[in-house]
Amino acid sequence: MKSVFYAALLVAAYPFSAFGQTASDLLNAADTPQSVLTYGISYSQQRFSPLTQINRQTVKRLVPAWSYSMNNNTGEESQPLVYNGVIYITSQNKTVAVDALTGKEIWNTPVDYPPDTTRVVCCGIVNRGAAIYEGKLFRTTLDARVIALDMKTGKQIWSVKSGDAKDGIAMTSAPLIADGVLITGMAGAEYGSRGYVEGYDPNDGKRLWRHYTVPRPGEPGADSWPDHAANASGGSSWTTGSFDPELDLVYWGIGNPAPWNALLRRGDDLYTNSILALRPKTGEMAWYFQTSPNDPFDHDNITSIILADLTINGKPAKVLLQAGRNGFYYVLDRKSGQLIAANPYVKVTWATGVDKETGKPEWTETTKKAIAYTEEIQTWPHITGGTNWYPSSFDPRTATAYVNTTDYGMKYQPDPIDEIKNLKPGDSYRAVKISPIFNADGMRGHLRAIDPLTGKSKWAIPFKSPNWAGTLVTAGGLVFTGELTGEFIAVDSDTGKILWQFQTPSGIIGQPVTWEHDGKQYVTVTSGTGGVYVLKTPDPNLAHVPPGGTLWTFKLIDE
Amino acid sequence: MIRAYRACRPPLAGGLPFLRRCTTGRVVLCALCLxxxxxxxxxxxxxxxxxxERLYAKYCSxxxxxxxxxNSGVAFDLRxxxxxxxxxxxxxxxHGKNAMPSWxxxxxxxxxxxxWTYIRAHGYEQ
Known part of the structure; x- marks a missing residue:
């Protein structure tokens, strides 16, 4: 009788603790470093942890606690979530819950999709993570479904079809819960789909709104396309946005226009390659900022969006930071969308700068040629961009961003108009010939510590193959990231010196997180090569990196 | 990129027996025909x-x-x-295979x- 009484008391005291986290947990995610509750670690997506137990001095004692097989060979890009002693992680073919301390599987729910699905998956058969809220776990699937699972059992609660492969649509990103709404994006500009961002009711999967990212005739932005946007396509939304609860705005990166070849789509092509500020309850757009209008180079503006408070000219400023794929580091006023700074953080030759008033890039002659003629040109950065989907982190104490960059250019030649005039959704919407121009020093990427306001690197570590992993920065003075050759590394955030590394069994394309349990700090990351660079780009440095997904957790060994 | 496919292609079989069937007076003509x-x-x-090559770039690359x-090991090396x-x-x-869809x-x-012609022109083993 006594035990029943205590059980009842516990349930009353912690109504959600056994079932999943609440809206207020999500709002306070940055202040609860014991857990990892959302993509980006907090709504600001700074990927900064105040934990200090693992630091510059102690990191040499960092050892694996356990590893777990993801039983998947196509690449592990997912960000782990950690809640109440359980790690939740996704793969393209499953969602799993693992005991955070032992690595033992709790449940494993397969994801099945029709075999034809991957015909329209351009850039790696992957998934990037989940969202959790009030006892449910939410994820997307390659066949463009949004699903909810019971966090306790892994049982499916609901599944909603968002898009279809025949329209060129797939889904790979982690959803975001903002103001009680489940928000998600889609992929498919490489197959001529029409992009959108959507809001769902997390309770039952009812779609609340869909915000199309490219217009149709008569809609705002239509006149920035030929034929008033009658056939406009592209503008996918394949990474996860950030959220400012105070301003009630969700910030979502929107991708490239389709096809890449720009010969038949003169105009700004709104709202491709833009940041959209949306109201989470309705999907209504408060403002937009376009980074690369009329883009021929696939400078897909989906790189991570970080919210930060900076001091600019002695005044506090609420800003939004983005290392744009086009090579410029953008700082915007996140209330108004007004440009504050845009400076190159890698080699950029497609534009000489960005106009401070209009936010528009100043094209070079080669870019003008690439938009209008079929002549071959050379330009930097490559379509891969100065960085790509893998998120960067930001240390609010030093106002420094930690970004894995790709540092090479390309030869670029549009196919003739005949190749693009009859394209239909589901076809390949590239129609350009591209070959990379690598640097003579053999280094294709860097981990950089960047000053957002100048774009300048405080330090930069070169790598033969570009890192295709997210970064995590901690108050312990460490930046964690992974290499395509499998090394999981910890770097001194002040100096850029590699202080520690561990060889995982495959290349790392995941997103490291850190968390705490019973006063002990842990670091978790996936290993498992894949993703668009590894699949497409010839790289002799990767000749002996086998595929195979694993999940790793590290802790300090006792002295 | 235009490639020198002929350089990679195995020599045409059957050329010499055809030449042997030619009479002396027709050698020049036969050689020309060949x-x-x-x-x-x-x-x-x-x-x-x-x-x-174009199809490969569109559907396979x-x-x-x-x-x-x-170099990924994720997909089969077609060479x-x-x-x-x-x-x-x-x-x-x-019919598709593993993660590969049916085309x-x-x-x-x-x-x-x-x-097939494109892939074989670049095969490790001719």
Whole structure:
């Protein structure tokens, strides 16, 4: 009788603790470093942890606690979530819950999709993570479904079809819960789909709104396309946005226009390659900022969006930071969308700068040629961009961003108009010939510590193959990231010196997180090569990196 | 990129027996015929491989690597396909394999031949 009484008391005291986290947990995610509750670690997506137990001095004692097989060979890009002693992680073919301390599987729910699905998956058969809220776990699937699972059992609660492969649509990103709404994006500009961002009711999967990212005739932005946007396509939304609860705005990166070849789509092509500020309850757009209008180079503006408070000219400023794929580091006023700074953080030759008033890039002659003629040109950065989907982190104490960059250019030649005039959704919407121009020093990427306001690197570590992993920065003075050759590394955030590394069994394309349990700090990351660079780009440095997904957790060994 | 397919292609079989059947007076004419035949055959091969290259870039390179250069281990390295593995190639493309989708109804038989010609022109083993 006594035990029943205590059980009842516990349930009353912690109504959600056994079932999943609440809206207020999500709002306070940055202040609860014991857990990892959302993509980006907090709504600001700074990927900064105040934990200090693992630091510059102690990191040499960092050892694996356990590893777990993801039983998947196509690449592990997912960000782990950690809640109440359980790690939740996704793969393209499953969602799993693992005991955070032992690595033992709790449940494993397969994801099945029709075999034809991957015909329209351009850039790696992957998934990037989940969202959790009030006892449910939410994820997307390659066949463009949004699903909810019971966090306790892994049982499916609901599944909603968002898009279809025949329209060129797939889904790979982690959803975001903002103001009680489940928000998600889609992929498919490489197959001529029409992009959108959507809001769902997390309770039952009812779609609340869909915000199309490219217009149709008569809609705002239509006149920035030929034929008033009658056939406009592209503008996918394949990474996860950030959220400012105070301003009630969700910030979502929107991708490239389709096809890449720009010969038949003169105009700004709104709202491709833009940041959209949306109201989470309705999907209504408060403002937009376009980074690369009329883009021929696939400078897909989906790189991570970080919210930060900076001091600019002695005044506090609420800003939004983005290392744009086009090579410029953008700082915007996140209330108004007004440009504050845009400076190159890698080699950029497609534009000489960005106009401070209009936010528009100043094209070079080669870019003008690439938009209008079929002549071959050379330009930097490559379509891969100065960085790509893998998120960067930001240390609010030093106002420094930690970004894995790709540092090479390309030869670029549009196919003739005949190749693009009859394209239909589901076809390949590239129609350009591209070959990379690598640097003579053999280094294709860097981990950089960047000053957002100048774009300048405080330090930069070169790598033969570009890192295709997210970064995590901690108050312990460490930046964690992974290499395509499998090394999981910890770097001194002040100096850029590699202080520690561990060889995982495959290349790392995941997103490291850190968390705490019973006063002990842990670091978790996936290993498992894949993703668009590894699949497409010839790289002799990767000749002996086998595929195979694993999940790793590290802790300090006792002295 | 235009490639020197002829340089990679195995020498045409059957040339010499055909020459031996020629009488002395017709040698020059026969040689000329042979040359023209071989050249047109080589040209046809080149055109098929060029078409195959375009198809490859559109449908296959996402997973199998740009210009067939595959370092991922995630997808099959198509340069490993041997001359006698045409049936294996067609079966995989039409029915899918592992993470690879079926391309039945998307790629026509003639396009499969073009892809095969392109892939074989770059095979590790001729």
């Amino acid at each position: 040359l023209v035949g071989a050249t047109s055959r080589a040209l046809a091969q080149d055109e098929a491989a060029a078409r195959g 996402n997973c199998h690597g740009d210009d067939l250069q595959n 490993r396909l041997k001359a006698d593995e045409h049936a294996r190639f067609v079966n995989s493309v039409l 039945q109804g998307v790629l026509a038989p003639a396009q499969l031949d073009d892809l």
